[in-house]
Amino acid sequence: MTASHSVEIRNLSKRFGEIAAVDSVTLDIRKGEFFSLLGPSGCGKTTLLRMIGGFELPSAGSIRIDGQDMTRTPPYLRPVNMVFQHYALFPHLTVEENVSFGLRYRKLDRAAQARRVGETLGLVQLSGFEKRKPHELSGGQRQRIALARALALEPEVLLLDEPLGALDQKLRKEVQVQLKHLQRDLGITFIFVTHDQEEALTMSDRIAVMNRGRVEQADDAATVFERPATEFVANFMGASNFFAARVREAGEGVLVLDLAGGGEARIPANGTRYRPSDEVRFVVRPEKLDLRPRDLSRHGVPSVAVTVEERVYQGISTVWIVRDKADERFVVYEQNEKPFEVSSRFAVGSRLYVCWNPKHAVMIRKEEGAL
């Protein structure tokens, strides 16, 4: 509807027999943003991407691309191009012929086509590889040719289906940065499918975390990481410290909670309405938790009594695994800013308190399907 959205997805579903691979998804993807669909395998992210590309027909709902309804438009008529997971380069054609494959369907003369191929190969830094066949290239080069082939058509939206999955770790990191730069320079909307949260965080402006065919949360990268909306998102982003509590007072913007592990906490309500005696859960990221020898609740700092179960030294940081009276397990990351002897001040079995800044506690939406 508005010109600021590249893709508008409304109540989109895809069923394969009994199973809903994508279940009533509504999303707006803005023009020129790097948008990631993040989730574990089988969460429906690839099916959703394939519906945007036109390779799967939706069972229900609609897709608008650049303001036009394209729900049932075949792939060859969509202003969208895809970088396939295993690149799908044409093995019988040279690099040049691969990149110019789609240009034939544009009203471009031969000279213009050749120019476009040259430009695009320059963009992915593979000039001089025109006459090679795909099997003569390395994995990273093939990935760049696949990218060039799609970009040569100057699509409105570029779809990327886990294109870095086949690359080794070091190359992957490099390509992530290159892709992000490329996207920023070209200003094309990128929709990127991945199961790697770090990858999504590195590159994306916004991330939609998917689970069981639904979008659990769609927000900018920092929000998804810092303020997960559901237990699933929290878990998937590696923030698995869940605190159970009962609402004692639901004041103006502030909740007073009785913690299941003992003690009380005052935390921001974040707009959601709660009533006294509601059972709630909130999450605090491991790096936002702190271990203290003394109870600080008198000073307004929420504190839960715990016992140190394990200490894992990881170089940059130390990971503490602690357990409270209700047998709930929490993970605390501590930056090793001080020499190790100092930071290892607590022995396994020590009785301590986990504390946190009330601002860093995030209320979790009630979710029947959560893990």
Add this chain to the structure above:
Amino acid sequence: MIAEGKSSERAPYLLALPTWLVLGGFFLLPLFVLFLISFGQRATYGGLKPIDDLWTYVASGKVLAQYARSFHGIYLQIFWRSIWMAVVTTGLCLLVSYPVAYYIAVVAPERRRNLLLGLVVIPFWTSFLIRTYAWMFILRTEGLANKLLMASGLTSKPLELLYNDFSVLLGLVYGELPFMILPLYASLEKLDLSLLEASADLGAPRQSTFWRVTVPMTMPGIVAGIILVFVPSLGQFIVSDLLGGAKTILAGNLIQNQFAVARNKPFGAAIAFELTAAVLLLLFVYALYTKRKGQDVLL
């Protein structure tokens, strides 16, 4: 240790020995005998005429008499006709088989694939001769095809369906069809479907994808099918004999007649070798062509 090394070097050759014995005893040796016969002359009662003096026999040119004879107009006509029929048969087989193979390999659900392939192979359980006779019963004036056509009111009197080029082509195509479907299936089954999606993604309508991706990607199967159909069609004699009546004579019939009817073994052998040479020449040209294009040579 040294002795052991030597024996393991010889092992591959020893393992290949049975193959060479079978190939040599049942294929190369008879072929060689036939090759010698092709330089001989027919004796009055159909055997081989003994050669008195090899030198004068070779010098007089009689040694190549059979080959020279085969280049007479009537025989050349038969050769051209045979090549033409084989070309048409191969073309028709390709046209019919591609959609069938495509359906089995790509469109049909995976669990149904083996059943469909089985249906393609089942006719082999019956002798080709018997199946060709069955076609005679279907195509003759009082046959099933004419009865159906007349009952449905499409024609008022029976059509001439048997003993013409139509029936011969039908029989040839029918007989060779599986040899085209199976290699096509094998290469279509290996086709990476994401390539078709990539093509559509890049703007190619379905027809364009077919010609620019599917066909080139399945070229090995197409070529294998063409060779497997063209070569036997060229030497066919049962189909043209039974379904062509006396009117249609192909190179295969000509050769068969020399051995079975005219009892002129040297002439039959000579034409058989000319046919073989023609096929080998074709394959050689094909191999050169693919090598020049830098593709894998199939043969």
